[in-house]
Amino acid sequence: ERLTARNSYTVIYKKFLVKGESEMTELELATLEETHRKYTYEDLLQWRRLVHASIKADNAKKKERELKKGFFGRLFSSTDIGISPKEEDMALKELFDMIGYNAESEITTKPVF
Numbered sequence: 001e002r003l004t005a006r007n008s009y010t011v012i013y014k015k016f017l018v019k020g021e022s023e024m025t026e027l028e029l030a031t032l033e034e035t036h037r038k039y040t041y042e043d044l045l046q047w048r049r050l051v052h053a054s055i056k057a058d059n060a061k062k063k064e065r066e067l068k069k070g071f072f073g074r075l076f077s078s079t080d081i082g083i084s085p086k087e088e089d090m091a092l093k094e095l096f097d098m099i100g101y102n103a104e105s106e107i108t109t110k111p112v113f
Contacts, residue, residue: 002039006047009035014051 012028021029036044096102 005035009047010051013048
């Protein structure tokens, strides 16, 4: 019972922090109130710390993903417009054929330095 209460409380409290009270349903607000009355301050504090740590980790992952893309990766990213990798490869091959570029011959004919 305590585990299910913790799990539901952390989900609802995270939504409360991220989206705000105005985005929550009456049932979610009632669940928060009931949990506040039923469990001790220490329990709630520990559960809230878990939620804050989870939000911090999510934000760090999001920031890391953005930094990994780099300027040109964000500018020309095909994932933002919904192109699959297979479609992207086909478009790239079509472009190379159109301009007469052959990656294999470029590798063997150019000097290393």
